[in-house]
Amino acid sequence: MSADVLAKRALVAWGYDPAAASLTVLGEANNAVYCADFPDGSARVVRIHRPNHKTRRWVETELALLAHLHRAGMTVPPPLAEVVEVTGDDGTPHLCTLLGALPGVVKPALDWYALLAHRAGEYLGVLHLAARSFDLTSGLDRPQLDADTLFSPATQYTLDAEGESLLAPYTEVFSRVQSRAADAFSALENLGVPMQPIHGDYRPDNLLWSHLMPAAVDFDDCVWGSPAYDLATLWLFMRPHPRYEQLKMYALRAWCAAVSLDESAGLLAACEGLVTARVALSCRWVAGNRHHPALAGRAEAIIGERMAALSAG
Numbered sequence: 665m666s667a668d669v670l671a672k673r674a675l676v677a678w679g680y681d682p683a684a685a686s687l688t689v690l691g692e693a694n695n696a697v698y699c700a701d702f703p704d705g706s707a708r709v710v711r712i713h714r715p716n717h718k719t720r721r722w723v724e725t726e727l728a729l730l731a732h733l734h735r736a737g738m739t740v741p742p743p744l745a746e747v748v749e750v751t752g753d754d755g756t757p758h759l760c761t762l763l764g765a766l767p768g769v770v771k772p773a774l775d776w777y778a779l780l781a782h783r784a785g786e787y788l789g790v791l792h793l794a795a796r797s798f799d800l801t802s803g804l805d806r807p808q809l810d811a812d813t814l815f816s817p818a819t820q821y822t823l824d825a826e827g828e829s830l831l832a833p834y835t836e837v838f839s840r841v842q843s844r845a846a847d848a849f850s851a852l853e854n855l856g857v858p859m860q861p862i863h864g865d866y867r868p869d870n871l872l873w874s875h876l877m878p879a880a881v882d883f884d885d886c887v888w889g890s891p892a893y894d895l896a897t898l899w900l901f902m903r904p905h906p907r908y909e910q911l912k913m914y915a916l917r918a919w920c921a922a923v924s925l926d927e928s929a930g931l932l933a934a935c936e937g938l939v940t941a942r943v944a945l946s947c948r949w950v951a952g953n954r955h956h957p958a959l960a961g962r963a964e965a966i967i968g969e970r971m972a973a974l975s976a977g
Contacts, residue, residue, distance in 0.1 A: 667696035671710045673750040674760035675700065680708075693958065695884060699765055707765035709741060711884075715756050718884075723747050723759050725804040726883050729795065729861055730763070736794040739879035741766055766879050768872030773902050776868065778914050779876065784898060785915035787878045788866060789922020792891040795861040809889035810859070811846035814941055815948065819887070827951040830964055834947075834971045841944040841974060848937030851930050852890050859890060866894040867901040892931070895919055896938035940977065943970055 668689075672682035685700040687710075696712040713723060727743040734742040741763035749757050771780060800806075807819045815821070815838060823831075831838070863870075864885035871878045899912050916935070920927045947967045954963035 667712050670712045670750050670758050671698045677748040678745045709763040709765050711761045713759040715758050721805050725806045726886050729798055732798045733794050738794050766872050768874035770869050771873050773868040781911040781914035782918045784878055785918030786922050789919040798861050806887050809887045811849045821948040823952050830951045837971050837974050841940055844937045845941040848934040851934040852892050862889045862894045866897050892935050893938050896935050896942050900939050900942050
């Protein structure tokens with residue numbers, strides 16, 4: 665069954681007339697995401713979650729965090745309805761969420777320049793400050809990413825036996841990366857960087873730009889972790905840029921200023937350690953999504969290439 669049929673069923677569950685909505689695909693890499701445009705000019709974002717991937721309470725926690733950030737004045741997609749579950753013709757249940765649509769366009773990392781890097785870091789810092797006051801309430805949950813759990817089945821990166829077998833040849837590499845990550849988390853704690861709710865996938869293609877101001881979308885991987893993990897993720901996906909080292913520092917300094925942290929060699933080293941961890945974690949994502957059309961037949965080669973880069977580094 666095509667995901668747009670599920671999206672229309674979800675719209676019915678929320679009380680909308682699906683015949684009045686024009687659906688446009690926004691993304692299919694993980695979840696199926698659609699923009700539903702209505703005749704009155706309004707738009708909604710319908711997200712069909714990949715089945716058996718995240719629990720209802722994990723999704724509900726994401727929506728609660730988004731509502732909290734929206735109330736705090738952050739430009740994030742506000743939740744517009746409760747989570748609903750729709751069933752495909754094969755009987756598979758799918759969790760669905762409805763979010764407000766934000767204006768703006770994605771600017772690929774290769775098109776970034778100093779001002780964009782500065783504002784991405786600044787926005788991230790303000791986002792972290794707003795997220796610190798979000799309290800975990802009864803019945804809500806999200807996994808925690810720290811040195812002990814980063815690559816464990818306790819996170820959303822849980823793999824089946826076939827997925828684990830793709831990573832089995834790289835046990836030694838993962839061990840070294842985890843040791844470096846432990847040093848990074850320890851250093852961040854000593855620097856006064858608290859564990860808190862974070863975006864979890866703060867990368868250029870999850871930022872929408874409007875009038876040169878960013879807004880973060882896709883909080884699907886939000887977790888309890890170090891804010892520096894979000895900064896490390898941003899750095900990782902900025903790496904192909906020919907002026908990467910300069911842009912990286914623009915983002916770091918703006919983030920530090922926003923969260924009242926001193927830029928230091930220790931902070932820089934800790935963030936670099938988390939970049940390494942983020943590369944290793946991406947291999948778990950590839951292993952878990954190996955059957956996606958964009959990865960089919962290529963997962964083993966992609967993992968091997970990334971693991972070789974980690975070994976060389």
